[in-house]
Amino acid sequence: GDSVTQMEGPVTLSEEAFLTINCTYTATGYPSLFWYVQYPGEGLQLLLKATKADDKGSNKGFEATYRKETTSFHLEKGSVQVSDSAVYFCALKYGNMLTFGGGTRLMVKP
């Protein structure tokens, strides 16, 4: 079945550092890909998405490119802030099913 694999955390960075969170997927068809973010004590909220190969999703300084050849959707940000501390989930959607990765906790220190 479809699956999503994320790098394990926690990832600890200093403010203004560069962030990469790796995400790879396996899918039988051509899914849509998402990054969701969960701040402490809250539900998940959509961060960005891409619906087809080579699409780049971006939001709040975060970016991810849908790479069909490497089945990847890595999340990047050039300069993280303390307020970016959260858990980040990669997900794929095919039909009615949204499949999530295990989540990566990011901690940003001032």
Added chain:
Amino acid sequence: NAGVTQTPKFQVLKTGQSMTLQCAQDMNHEYMSWYRQDPGMGLRLIHYSVGAGITDQGEVPNGYNVSRSTTEDFPLRLLSAAPSQTSVYFCATRRQGITTGELFFGEGSRLTVL
């Protein structure tokens, strides 16, 4: 605009007890779903519904029951709680028929089964 509202936020049960987690939405979304979140395992789909009167199983449906009598409500029932059902539960909704539709999540319900 409340969005997706889950109740209760916290619940402690003893093994064998039953309870219902409530989910209500005011966005007129056809699709509603329940996920459980466990450490290191991400979110796993329990049940989902694409409209009133229609429900289907997700990845981990055993031990849970759902029904969808209205567009707004999608309760999740635990008929006989087990310690393995200790988890954080999220209700999520979206518009049906949009292939890339964003999911909107409630704030979660933390359940502990002793």
